[in-house]
Amino acid sequence: MIEHLLSPDSPFQRRFFFIARRFVAGELIGDAVEAVTRLNQSGITASLDFLGEDVTDRETATRTTETYLAMLDAIGSSGIRSNISVKLTAIGLLIGDDVALRNLERILERARANPDPFVRIDMEGSAVTQRTLEVFEHAFAEHENVGIVLQALLKRTPADVERAIGLRARVRLCKGAYKEPPSIALASMDDIRAQYLRLAEPLLTRGVYPGIATHDRRLIAGVKEIVRQHGIAHDRFEFQMLYGCFPELQRRIVADGYNIRVYVPFGTHWAGYFYRRVAERRENALFALSSIFSK
Numbered sequence: 063m064i065e066h067l068l069s070p071d072s073p074f075q076r077r078f079f080f081i082a083r084r085f086v087a088g089e090l091i092g093d094a095v096e097a098v099t100r101l102n103q104s105g106i107t108a109s110l111d112f113l114g115e116d117v118t119d120r121e122t123a124t125r126t127t128e129t130y131l132a133m134l135d136a137i138g139s140s141g142i143r144s145n146i147s148v149k150l151t152a153i154g155l156l157i158g159d160d161v162a163l164r165n166l167e168r169i170l171e172r173a174r175a176n177p178d179p180f181v182r183i184d185m186e187g188s189a190v191t192q193r194t195l196e197v198f199e200h201a202f203a204e205h206e207n208v209g210i211v212l213q214a215l216l217k218r219t220p221a222d223v224e225r226a227i228g229l230r231a232r233v234r235l236c237k238g239a240y241k242e243p244p245s246i247a248l249a250s251m252d253d254i255r256a257q258y259l260r261l262a263e264p265l266l267t268r269g270v271y272p273g274i275a276t277h278d279r280r281l282i283a284g285v286k287e288i289v290r291q292h293g294i295a296h297d298r299f300e301f302q303m304l305y306g307c308f309p310e311l312q313r314r315i316v317a318d319g320y321n322i323r324v325y326v327p328f329g330t331h332w333a334g335y336f337y338r339r340v341a342e343r344r345e346n347a348l349f350a351l352s353s354i355f356s357k
């Protein structure tokens with residue numbers, strides 16, 4: 063029943079797409095290109111994400127990979143300033159590591175034709191953390207245009223940060239969007255924030271062009287302070303935020319002279335992404351409710 067309601071073509075999903083619209087650029091590549099064009103005009107670069115995850119059949123994994131190839135062509139031909147982000151479970155990780163790696167390599171090769179050839183592997187829940195990192199390392203051994211995401215809430219992440227720095231791999235640091243058990247994850251927001259800043263410092267001082275992904279004003283202030291103390295040039299890292307989240311804050315980061323990239327998801331499989339946004343912030347949940355009642 064619930065699977066039926068949440069399938070992208072169900073009347074329920076189509077009817078409620080207007081609520082997700084604030085956080086999702088649209089259903090088609092053209093919608094995403096338009097959204098990125100607007101961001102670029104405000105001095106913001108982008109990373110395009112084709113929504114979808116937890117794919118268990120090869121045909122869907124192949125179709126998703128081919129959509130990514132078409133996205134890369136659209137980025138190249140439109141001239142927008144964007145790279146891409148991809149979830150390994152969308153391109154076959156749950157079928158097999160080899161399936162995800164093969165599909166990822168097709169994407170990495172096509173991306174090399176674009177002015178920004180970089181491909182970010184998003185990090186998903188802890189059930190696939192280790193496998194995601196292993197597929198990443200295999201790909202990185204052959205392709206330098208791939209990077210990873212590490213989540214500050216996981217207890218393993220300090221070791222993963224050091225490993226990524228040793229490899230000279232690009233890291234996006236985020237808090238982590240998936241609910242994880244206390245045996246492997248920090249539970250309190252204060253602890254997660256403290257770990258975030260402890261990890262941001264080595265990434266900023268010894269890492270390669272880290273992505274500082276957060277809307278949290280305290281973390282942004284903390285990162286600016288690290289940058290000031292160490293005299294780090296503003297072009298050595300970028301802030302990253304999500305499409306539709308705190309647009310004024312995004313504009314202020316540009317005005318203050320920092321690089322900022324916005325993660326722009328599009329497609330019909332918006333449910334999982336949208337529910338994570340609503341679950342992590344009361345303001346997002348209130349926005350979703352008010353959209354329903356103001357319709």
Ligand SMILES: Cc1cc2nc3c(=O)[nH]c(=O)nc-3n(C[C@H](O)[C@H](O)[C@H](O)COP(=O)(O)OP(=O)(O)OC[C@H]3O[C@@H](n4cnc5c(N)ncnc54)[C@H](O)[C@@H]3O)c2cc1C
Pocket residue numbers: 183184185186211213236237238239240275276277278279280302303304324325342343344345
């Ligand atoms: C570009 C980008 C890429 C990402 N990629 C990934 C990924 O690959 N994998 C992954 O797991 N996650 C990813 N995330 C999501 C990330 O892990 C967090 O879940 C998400 O960003 C929310 O955390 P935050 O640091 O932005 O701040 P938040 O915790 O959302 O806080 C933002 C602001 O809102 C305030 N606030 C927080 N809670 C409340 C509340 N209840 N009421 C009122 N105010 C509140 C805070 O004080 C703060 O000022 C990504 C995030 C970004 C920005």
